Amino acid sequence: MTVSAFAELGLTERLLHALKDARYDTPTPIQSQAIPLLLEGADLLGIAQTGTGKTAAFTLPLLDNLEDDGVKAKPRSTRALILAPTRELALQISDSIKTYSRHMPISQTVVMGGVGHRPQIDALRRGVDILIATPGRLLDLINQRHVSLAECEYLIIDEADRMFDMGFIRDVRKIVAMLPNERQTLLFSATMPAEIARLAGEILYEPERVEIASKTVAVERIEQSVHHIEKAAKRDTLVKLLQAPDLSKVIVFTRTKRGADQVVKRLSRDGVDSDALHGNKSQNARQRALDKFRKGRLRVLVATDIAARGIDVDDISHVINYELPNEPESYVHRIGRTARAGAGGIAISFCDTSERKQLRSIEKLIKRPLTVVGDVPPEPAGQGEKKGKDAARQPNPHARKRNRRTRRAHKRAA
Ligand code: AMP
Numbered sequence: 001m002t003v004s005a006f007a008e009l010g011l012t013e014r015l016l017h018a019l020k021d022a023r024y025d026t027p028t029p030i031q032s033q034a035i036p037l038l039l040e041g042a043d044l045l046g047i048a049q050t051g052t053g054k055t056a057a058f059t060l061p062l063l064d065n066l067e068d069d070g071v072k073a074k075p076r077s078t079r080a081l082i083l084a085p086t087r088e089l090a091l092q093i094s095d096s097i098k099t100y101s102r103h104m105p106i107s108q109t110v111v112m113g114g115v116g117h118r119p120q121i122d123a124l125r126r127g128v129d130i131l132i133a134t135p136g137r138l139l140d141l142i143n144q145r146h147v148s149l150a151e152c153e154y155l156i157i158d159e160a161d162r163m164f165d166m167g168f169i170r171d172v173r174k175i176v177a178m179l180p181n182e183r184q185t186l187l188f189s190a191t192m193p194a195e196i197a198r199l200a201g202e203i204l205y206e207p208e209r210v211e212i213a214s215k216t217v218a219v220e221r222i223e224q225s226v227h228h229i230e231k232a233a234k235r236d237t238l239v240k241l242l243q244a245p246d247l248s249k250v251i252v253f254t255r256t257k258r259g260a261d262q263v264v265k266r267l268s269r270d271g272v273d274s275d276a277l278h279g280n281k282s283q284n285a286r287q288r289a290l291d292k293f294r295k296g297r298l299r300v301l302v303a304t305d306i307a308a309r310g311i312d313v314d315d316i317s318h319v320i321n322y323e324l325p326n327e328p329e330s331y332v333h334r335i336g337r338t339a340r341a342g343a344g345g346i347a348i349s350f351c352d353t354s355e356r357k358q359l360r361s362i363e364k365l366i367k368r369p370l371t372v373v374g375d376v377p378p379e380p381a382g383q384g385e386k387k388g389k390d391a392a393r394q395p396n397p398h399a400r401k402r403n404r405r406t407r408r409a410h411k412r413a414a
Contacts, residue, residue: 073128225371
């Protein structure tokens with residue numbers, strides 16, 4: 001993807017120009033999901049941590065919308081308010097806005113505790129397009145009539161869970177009550193404690209929800225096992241595994257689109273409802289399958305590596321590698337989808353005799369062997385390697401080495 005990927009989200013030329021200056025090539029998942037919704041004026045509940053690109057996800061559409069509105073801020077008034085729990089975050093947001101709005105005539109100012117009132121009062125006198133504020137100082141300035149929120153049509157609350165931890169929620173409620181009802185409201189939080197869910201319910205109007213799982217999952221935290229089984233036994237093993245209720249949200253990976261379709265068909269014959277996600281399906285069909293899976297109405301999603309790229313679904317209980325990927329890195333990407341922020345997950349792989357080579361590459365990459373479940377059948381000599389016609393008839397120089405590995409694998413299983 002290139003900068004045009006940002007253009008596809010519907011952002012104005014001036015913002016695209018600024019993004020190019022900032023060398024942003026590709027929207028992050030939260031950006032590609034949230035920006036189109038926000039440009040349309042939806043309210044949004046964003047569950048995402050710092051580092052996901054959430055600041056650009058809310059500031060880019062805000063800038064676009066403000067420019068579209070084409071009105072000017074009135075004296076001692078603001079058109080948009082961004083609330084942040086700390087000064088550091090407020091300044092960081094202000095910096096981001098500076099970067100993205102460099103080709104736009106948009107004014108902004110920060111009001112926060114710990115610094116003198118006077119410069120902030122002066123900055124507000126003529127009115128600002130965007131006000132970034134910590135709650136306490138903002139309330140002070142409102143009470144002293146240095147600024148009014150009566151004309152403020154955009155409200156963004158960032159890091160709401162930290163606001164709550166720092167005891168600001170009452171102040172936030174007071175502030176929200178001063179805004180017009182006719183407004184766009186966004187609430188971002190890394191976690192969703194009951195108090196924040198309640199606040200979101202009170203202040204958001206039919207919100208869209210975008211949730212981005214943390215990407216900092218360590219492979220070590222994932223329980224990884226391998227079943228050495230023949231190709232023909234994979235289907236039965238999968239069905240048997242799926243009988244356990246703790247496999248509540250499962251992605252099954254295949255190497256090919258055809259393979260994915262076959263797994264879906266076979267599961268269906270065994271009474272297991274699943275859907276395939278791959279490049280031959282229309283965008284709509286993929287979106288439908290994904291939505292069902294995300295909402296928990298589909299328990300098993302069968303996917304190829306490429307189709308699964310960029311999917312963010314929380315609560316995936318198990319990843320099953322029905323076929324091992326050719327690239328060991330793909331294995332790491334696959335299994336990273338189970339396990340959420342900080343928590344462990346479970347990955348189960350099937351390995352037939354033709355896939356032993358892939359298994360070895362994976363174990364080399366992750367620097368540890370997978371836990372073997374059941375027996376390891378001996379590997380037929382010459383299997384799993386690309387062979388020319390002649391090579392098949394000649395003694396294979398690697399056969400001994402592989403048998404040694406197989407024995408070792410047997411020992412691990414015992
Ligand atoms: P945030 O999660 O908003 O704190 O952003 C984390 C960092 O990622 C910031 O330094 C941003 O400048 C940077 N960033 C955000 N979006 C992108 C993008 N699409 N491409 C490159 N960098 C980005």
